[in-house]
Amino acid sequence: MAIEIKAPQFPESVADGSIATWHKQPGEPVSRDELLVDIETDKVVLEVVAPADGTLTSLVKNEGDTVLSLEVIAQFEAGAVDQAAPAEAAPQAPAAESAEQSPSEDAPMSPAARRLAEEANLTAAAIQGTGKGGRITKEDVVKAASTAAPAQSAPGMIPAESSAAAAPVAAGARTEKRVPMTRLRKRIAERLLEATNETAMLTTFNEVNMKPIMDLRKRYKDQFEKTHNGTRLGFMSFFVKAATEALKRQPEVNASIDGDDIVYHGYQDIGVAVSSNRGLVVPVLRDTGRMSLAGIESTIRDFGERAQAGQLGIDEMQGGTFTISNGGVFGSLMSTPILNLPQAAILGMHKIQERPMAVNGKVEILPMMYLALSYDHRLIDGKEAVTFLVAIKDMLEDPARILLEL
Missing domain, CATH: 3.30.559.10 (Chloramphenicol acetyltransferase-like domain)
Structure with missing residues (x-):
């Protein structure tokens, strides 16, 4: 049965949102209540979950696209899906590659939790999931990060960032990193400018x-x-x-x-x-x-x-x-x-x-x-x-x- 995946009903104060991260891609099997996508507004991040067991068939909105309240963002096919088959058919990855898997590949984890885990240099194996079916939530990542912080700062321990092999940078070279401003940061900037320009x-x-x-x-x-x-x-x-x-x-x-x-x-x-x-x-x-x-x-x-x-x-x-x-x-x-x-x-x-x-x-x-x-x-x-x-x-x-x- 085909089902339209729609954006949530936004509150009156929120005009629209943008697709932050697709957690599932077309063709992937999905379980009921499994996180499909994060929609970021200028105030909060809203999560859209699967309405039933099935498969995500196509994306109507891609990451970065603007969406309105209750707008269709994807197409979904409901029905029982054998999730073991793709795993058996997939070629075995080398040990080196499996060791480099992201936390989201090691255990069920929402994109928001995955981002927090990556920022804290934590793997899913180091986080105890308390969500449904062992799913790792944001609270689990925050708790694991606070527990790991003292150990990482112990004397003689090498920080995770410095232990990673980095490409040598030529003497005198200067690097830049450009990232898009989040909707929340844009809204903060607008409000600050408004307060500065429109008040005494x-x-x-x-x-x-x-x-x-x-x-x-x-x-x-x-x-x-x-x-x-x-x-x-x-x-x-x-x-x-x-x-x-x-x-x-x-x-x-x-x-x-x-x-x-x-x-x-x-x-x-x-x-x-x-x-x-x-x-x-x-x-x-x-x-x-x-x-x-x-x-x-x-x-x-x-x-x-x-x-x-x-x-x-x-x-x-x-x-x-x-x-x-x-x-x-x-x-x-x-x-x-x-x-x-x-x-x-x-x-x-x-x-x-x-x-x-x-x-x-x-x-x-x-x-x-x-x-x-x-x-x-x-x-x-x-x-x-x-x-x-x-x-x-x-x-x-x-x-x-x-x-x-x-």
């Missing part, structure tokens, strides 16, 4: 003494983790809570511009910028005023893990009234974050660094962090921006203010 963006700075938060965390982190089923107490939950309270006090910072109107949001949905293998994504914490510290920490951790595995949904990255970006995890001491439109402001966190500070006429060494608030000056005046940032500083330096809403 300004940044104000302050610094916060992180010692009170660090002392509180040190005192309760073990009990917190035990009470909340392994959820670790980090710094982000304090910043999210402080920002939520500050947004309530300065509604202009929580607002957005829509044409000639100002939209004041009566809720606080805070986006948290997360770096992934495909680029920067901003999943959103909904109604942070109602979330506990443990809820914030566990949700952010879940966002981070699923961002690396490419499993964040489009609905999880839509909306948001304010954004927090933590460049400090990469060592940034100070930066000016760019607005995440249509939001009117974004908070930038940075590296915690010990510095000599004057306290009551005496010099003390304190763990300090620079904070940066970029805002749209068309909507937010300097007074509101500075007041907002000072409110966050005061709550972080005296965490009891967060609980007491002072």
